[in-house]
Amino acid sequence: MSNVSLDDKTMARQNGIVQPLLTDLYQITMAYAYWKSGKVNDVAVFDLFFRTNPFQGEFTIFAGLEECLKFLQNFHYSESDIDYLRQTLPSTIESAFFDYLKDLTCKDIILSAIEEGSVAFPRVPLLRVEGPLIIAQLLETTLLTLVNFASLMSTNAARYRMFAGKHISLLEFGLRRAQGPDGGLSASKYSYIGGFDGTSNVLAGKMFNIPVKGTHAHSFVTSFSTLDDIKCVTLQHAETQEQCNLLEKSLDWRNRLSLILDASPEEASDGELAALISYARAFPSGFLALVDTYDVKRYRFDGLHRQHMNGHSGYNSNCGTNGITPAIRSRCGYTVERTLRSGLLNFCAVALALHECGYTAVGIRIDSGDLAYLSVLARDTFKKIAETFALPWFAKLTIVASNDINEDTILSLHEQGHAIDCFGIGTHLVTCQRQPALGCVYKLVEINGQPRIKLSQDVGKVTIPGHKKAYRLFGADGHALIDLLQRSSEAAPEVGQKVLCRHPFQESKRAYVIPSKVEHLYKIYWKDGQITTAPKPLSEVRERVQASLRTLRQDIKRNLNPTPYKVAVSDDLYNFIHDLWLQNAPIGELS
Numbered sequence: 298m299s300n301v302s303l304d305d306k307t308m309a310r311q312n313g314i315v316q317p318l319l320t321d322l323y324q325i326t327m328a329y330a331y332w333k334s335g336k337v338n339d340v341a342v343f344d345l346f347f348r349t350n351p352f353q354g355e356f357t358i359f360a361g362l363e364e365c366l367k368f369l370q371n372f373h374y375s376e377s378d379i380d381y382l383r384q385t386l387p388s389t390i391e392s393a394f395f396d397y398l399k400d401l402t403c404k405d406i407i408l409s410a411i412e413e414g415s416v417a418f419p420r421v422p423l424l425r426v427e428g429p430l431i432i433a434q435l436l437e438t439t440l441l442t443l444v445n446f447a448s449l450m451s452t453n454a455a456r457y458r459m460f461a462g463k464h465i466s467l468l469e470f471g472l473r474r475a476q477g478p479d480g481g482l483s484a485s486k487y488s489y490i491g492g493f494d495g496t497s498n499v500l501a502g503k504m505f506n507i508p509v510k511g512t513h514a515h516s517f518v519t520s521f522s523t524l525d526d527i528k529c530v531t532l533q534h535a536e537t538q539e540q541c542n543l544l545e546k547s548l549d550w551r552n553r554l555s556l557i558l559d560a561s562p563e564e565a566s567d568g569e570l571a572a573l574i575s576y577a578r579a580f581p582s583g584f585l586a587l588v589d590t591y592d593v594k595r596y597r598f599d600g601l602h603r604q605h606m607n608g609h610s611g612y613n614s615n616c617g618t619n620g621i622t623p624a625i626r627s628r629c630g631y632t633v634e635r636t637l638r639s640g641l642l643n644f645c646a647v648a649l650a651l652h653e654c655g656y657t658a659v660g661i662r663i664d665s666g667d668l669a670y671l672s673v674l675a676r677d678t679f680k681k682i683a684e685t686f687a688l689p690w691f692a693k694l695t696i697v698a699s700n701d702i703n704e705d706t707i708l709s710l711h712e713q714g715h716a717i718d719c720f721g722i723g724t725h726l727v728t729c730q731r732q733p734a735l736g737c738v739y740k741l742v743e744i745n746g747q748p749r750i751k752l753s754q755d756v757g758k759v760t761i762p763g764h765k766k767a768y769r770l771f772g773a774d775g776h777a778l779i780d781l782l783q784r785s786s787e788a789a790p791e792v793g794q795k796v797l798c799r800h801p802f803q804e805s806k807r808a809y810v811i812p813s814k815v816e817h818l819y820k821i822y823w824k825d826g827q828i829t830t831a832p833k834p835l836s837e838v839r840e841r842v843q844a845s846l847r848t849l850r851q852d853i854k855r856n857l858n859p860t861p862y863k864v865a866v867s868d869d870l871y872n873f874i875h876d877l878w879l880q881n882a883p884i885g886e887l888s
């Protein structure tokens with residue numbers, strides 16, 4: 298195995314807060330107690346794993362490995378760290394312990410891991426840390442914090458990608474709502490890994506080479522009140538270099554369109570038009586406008602809405618204007634509806650004016666109201682204009698939707714039918730609102746060559762002891778069938794050879810598997826103080842996520858009541874666990 302040295306080109310610099318003191322105090326107090334008990338030369342094996350998949354799903358995406366490697370690479374207590382610990386820990390701590398800490402590095406640690414971006418399952422360790430007990434113990438909290446949120450976030454993003462479908466573009470807009478600056482940065486990074494196409498977070502773009510994308514906010518529109526707020530109305534033609542009057546052209550188009558779109562210019566806001574013209578002048582090739590600032594609330598009979606969603610043009614723009622009170626309307630089956638009568642008219646006018654100046658507009662963003670209905674309304678409008686003016690590109694303008702989008706909204710929108718090309722998603726994505734934490738744990742499974750088991754009344758919490766290897770066995774149809782944990786001393790399963798796979802705790806649950814393919818899940822990533830397998834660039838980890846998800850059967854990935862993926866142990870490991878369990882479980886006495 299060749300050692301790999303990593304430079305800034307292959308790995309972005311680690312966030313400065315990831316350092317040895319980013320840990321729980323008890324790791325350091327335990328380190329002292331180990332040290333004082335003469336355990337300096339003890340050698341341990343720890344497994345880092347989770348017990349339940351997040352989001353009521355049946356898979357997890359493993360992420361955070363690259364950051365773990367950077368942490369091992371840089372692990373070192375600085376002078377000021379030592380000074381702080383001296384002041385903070387009890388004065389009875391022997392000074393020689395601080396000398397010991399000063400020289401600690403991860404050179405004697407071996408880190409094995411599943412490939413970053415792979416699907417992973419409960420109980421199969423994501424990381425295995427072997428080496429001096431004290432150092433391996435000191436790594437616990439930091440490794441957990443680096444893996445837990447990264448994996449949770451990547452899984453969340455991968456689920457959004459899965460439910461959105463591969464043809465919809467997904468943008469992460471969450472920095473303002475994230476759990477602080479570091480949470481926001483990690484959310485951007487791992488959303489990208491999980492399958493998002495870009496982020497609005499500029500620092501994430503710079504640090505991780507993620508595409509940065511965005512539109513504009515309502516404040517840009519509301520900062521303009523009248524057409525007089527446009528400071529300069531001209532734009533140089535893209536080809537002829539001629540000066541075009543964008544305001545004149547836009548007003549002209551707004552009048553022409555009002556006849557076609559059944560929306561009068563009086564209903565459109567001049568402040569909004571001024572804002573859109575100014576934005577178009579600033580970004581003539583990237584004109585994507587927020588169109589719901591001056592949306593109009595109307596009452597609409599629900600039956601008509603449904604018809605419209607089914608593709609019939611049953612929308613009646615006059616419904617709701619006949620003076621009936623909201624309470625009466627609600628009883629009669631009317632719902633409040635917004636139309637984009639101002640924004641859509643203004644956008645189309647500016648887009649057509651831009652076209653006359655040699656530029657093609659990009660599209661619109663809708664950030665309120667019924668996104669299914671409004672997106673279809675916008676698409677119908679674009680198609681009508683495309684047809685009327687023989688401009689086929691107009692029908693294909695991008696429609697971005699945002700506003701508290703989550704998995705359920707996406708699924709519901711798909712069910713209703715919509716015309717959205719891109720979702721901008723913030724709060725629910727980055728805060729993982731549906732499940733805010735992944736429960737990875739770090740458990741001692743071997744000390745000085747002796748297996749360790751942690752017993753619990755709750756069988757699900759009993760740890761699987763010893764130094765183990767993990768394999769993914771594939772079935773005849775090419776899908777991943779089962780993950781198998783074995784003792785490291787056992788021979789690896791082979792293609793075409795029958796393997797007995799057992800449930801780790803239920804004796805009667807077992808099955809023979811004849812794998813069509815066997816994947817060894819662990820590689821050594823860190824040994825002898827060096828990175829031994831270079832972590833892949835983010836774009837490749839992102840591809841790995843999708844490739845790995847494709848190996849899972851559809852029923853394991855579905856939203857509602859997904860089928861659990863099987864995780865098993867070999868017969869040998871099964872007996873090993875249960876013998877050790879019996880040895881360690883005290884025999885009770887009945888009286």
Ligand SMILES: Nc1ncnc2c1ncn2[C@@H]1O[C@H](COP(=O)(O)OP(=O)(O)OP(=O)(O)O)[C@@H](O)[C@H]1O
Nearest residue numbers: 664665666667668669670700701702706709710713
């Ligand atoms: N067709 C739809 N089906 C299901 N959910 C939708 C649909 N359209 C929008 N949503 C979701 O419904 C919620 C609407 O939120 P809300 O009631 O706050 O509306 P709003 O348009 O933001 O109103 P306001 O601006 O007055 O606060 C959002 O979470 C949005 O993602």
Ligand SMILES: O=P(O)(O)OC[C@H]1O[C@H](OP(=O)(O)OP(=O)(O)O)[C@H](O)[C@@H]1O
Nearest residue numbers: 470515664699700701702722723724725
């Ligand atoms: O809804 P999220 O999924 O979190 O997506 C991000 C939100 O952030 C922006 O506006 P913000 O919510 O700050 O202001 P608003 O009240 O204008 O929507 C944007 O318009 C989205 O609504």
Ligand SMILES: O=C(O)c1cccnc1
Nearest residue numbers: 470497510511512513721
């Ligand atoms: O660019 C956008 O449209 C954007 C960015 C952050 C939050 N909401 C929207």
Ligand SMILES: [Mg+2]
Nearest residue numbers: 664699700701
């Ligand atoms: Mg909002």
